[in-house]
Amino acid sequence: MKISNVTNADRQKAMQTILTGFAGDPFVRWFWPKASNYVSCCPAFDAFGGAAIDLGSAYCTPDMQGVALWLPPGTTPDEERFIGFLQETADKNSLEEGFRVFESMDTYHPTEPCWYLPLIGVDPIQQGIGIGAALMNHALQRCDREQLPAYLESTNPRNIPLYERHGFEVMGKIKFGKCPVVTPMFRAAR
Numbered sequence: 760m761k762i763s764n765v766t767n768a769d770r771q772k773a774m775q776t777i778l779t780g781f782a783g784d785p786f787v788r789w790f791w792p793k794a795s796n797y798v799s800c801c802p803a804f805d806a807f808g809g810a811a812i813d814l815g816s817a818y819c820t821p822d823m824q825g826v827a828l829w830l831p832p833g834t835t836p837d838e839e840r841f842i843g844f845l846q847e848t849a850d851k852n853s854l855e856e857g858f859r860v861f862e863s864m865d866t867y868h869p870t871e872p873c874w875y876l877p878l879i880g881v882d883p884i885q886q887g888i889g890i891g892a893a894l895m896n897h898a899l900q901r902c903d904r905e906q907l908p909a910y911l912e913s914t915n916p917r918n919i920p921l922y923e924r925h926g927f928e929v930m931g932k933i934k935f936g937k938c939p940v941v942t943p944m945f946r947a948a949r
Contacts, residue, residue: 760893765817765826773812773819774801776826780880785939786914790849790857800848806841808877810834816874818897825881825890829898832872832907856936863933867943869910874902876911891918895925899946909946916940 765773778801781787791797808828811817816829830836845854868875876898881890902909911927913919919929919942927944934940 777880827894
């Protein structure tokens with residue numbers, strides 16, 4: 760499967776693919792349970808992983824069926840913009856526990872240089888045919904060439920087997936109150 764870089768000209772299309780791919784994600788939808796709010800949350804995805812597009816480490820399949828946003832070592836999400844968007848748009852009942860989850864995510868994030876996968880999404884009608892695996896393989900080849908580890912947080916338990924097949928190991932589980940489980944995962948350098 761051909762994988763290419765997402766360009767800034769395709770930024771909106773990429774974010775729409777991420778939005779569609781996360782439409783059934785337990786953690787994300789916990790913040791935006793109403794469809795009318797959820798469909799307008801592309802800015803949250805852009806704040807969380809959009810820097811990958813600017814840095815040339817966002818990958819897509821033809822016709823944007825799948826998109827993966829990888830942040831290089833030393834790069835982090837735009838937390839200020841992300842938190843601001845959450846505070847303005849997310850379900851107010853989820854914010855306190857949600858912020859506790861994000862604080863816990865920080866404690867799992869490796870301190871050593873590593874590639875970080877904040878977001879990978881596949882259009883639901885294209886799921887199950889290898890698009891996510893192709894996107895993972897493409898990026899992990901780069902990690903291996905650079906002999907760097909990779910890190911992610913799985914917000915959907917259904918995706919954990921995919922990540923495990925690509926060498927990621929569960930580091931623990933993050934859960935507060937009614938918030939769905941978030942699973943930090945690490946793949947050692949190869």
